[in-house]
Amino acid sequence: MSCAWVVVGALASSILVTDAARAGDPVADRGLLHTQEGRQLAERAIDQVAKLVADDGPRLVPSWRAPGGQASEAVPVYLVEGKPGAIVTPAAVPSGCRCVFVSPSVLKKWIQRNSAGPGRVSLDDGNFLVFILMHEMGHLKKGTPGAAFHDGEMSQLNIEPSRAKAAEEDADDFAVAVLKLRSKQTKANDVSLAANWVVLELTKLNWNMQAFRTLDEFGAFAVGKPSVFFDNGYTHPNLAWRILRVNDRIQQTKETRYLLEAYEQARDRGANLQPLYQRK
Numbered sequence: 001m002s003c004a005w006v007v008v009g010a011l012a013s014s015i016l017v018t019d020a021a022r023a024g025d026p027v028a029d030r031g032l033l034h035t036q037e038g039r040q041l042a043e044r045a046i047d048q049v050a051k052l053v054a055d056d057g058p059r060l061v062p063s064w065r066a067p068g069g070q071a072s073e074a075v076p077v078y079l080v081e082g083k084p085g086a087i088v089t090p091a092a093v094p095s096g097c098r099c100v101f102v103s104p105s106v107l108k109k110w111i112q113r114n115s116a117g118p119g120r121v122s123l124d125d126g127n128f129l130v131f132i133l134m135h136e137m138g139h140l141k142k143g144t145p146g147a148a149f150h151d152g153e154m155s156q157l158n159i160e161p162s163r164a165k166a167a168e169e170d171a172d173d174f175a176v177a178v179l180k181l182r183s184k185q186t187k188a189n190d191v192s193l194a195a196n197w198v199v200l201e202l203t204k205l206n207w208n209m210q211a212f213r214t215l216d217e218f219g220a221f222a223v224g225k226p227s228v229f230f231d232n233g234y235t236h237p238n239l240a241w242r243i244l245r246v247n248d249r250i251q252q253t254k255e256t257r258y259l260l261e262a263y264e265q266a267r268d269r270g271a272n273l274q275p276l277y278q279r280k
């Protein structure tokens with residue numbers, strides 16, 4: 001074996017080898033790679049989450065800031081990369097680890113996809129990541145993992161769909177409770193501002209999803225077109241419905257309730273396919 005090959009290989013993958021070689025590395029153990037992409041974004045989001053959650057949840061720490069292990073109560077956040085298409089959610093609490101995986105490349109694509117198109121507003125990946133991390137914190141508090149990873153592939157948890165759905169709603173409810181509490185603090189300080197940025201981001205996402213359903217998929221509402229109104233069947237199912245539900249829980253207005261109910265009714269129409277017009 002040539003020395004040059006060894007040197008080049010070692011330089012190219014030094015971070016991966018160093019981290020992967022560490023005993024009990026939850027990322028390498030699941031066949032995934034560490035990435036340095038998105039560190040600043042994640043660090044800022046982790047700081048915002050700490051401000052918002054304070055003592056109501058576990059403390060998240062960037063795994064790269066505490067090499068060799070963290071204080072026992074701290075939960076490491078790992079930035080991970082898998083084979084293209086192998087990871088389908090921007091973040092998850094993996095089964096069997098009290099930690100959080102964030103995939104910056106999946107997050108970036110997700111934000112781009114949900115910002116693109118007529119009538120859309122640009123989403124902010126940092127503010128959205130704060131919401132995602134608080135959702136993951138909800139999973140950690142309840143001890144419910146969000147996904148399983150094996151040999152670099154992500155898969156659904158092998159649990160009953162209704163339990164998985166309840167775990168997702170519980171995790172959302174934790175984030176909602178924090179956002180409601182902090183955003184409605186009358187004293188304007190950086191905590192209430194941070195909460196309001198996230199609430200605004202969710203409103204923007206709601207808007208963009210509504211634009212998709214009404215502009216791109218005009219007509220889908222009448223029949224509850226399954227590709228528009230149904231789960232994609234993955235671990236964070238029915239994101240559109242969940243975002244509508246989260247917005248309604250936070251804002252509790254007639255409008256947010258209407259949007260949620262209209263979506264649910266369209267979904268029911270899709271589940272119970274009937275002709276739109278009865279033949280006489």
Ligand SMILES: [Zn+2]
Nearest residue numbers: 146168171236
């Ligand atoms: Zn989840």
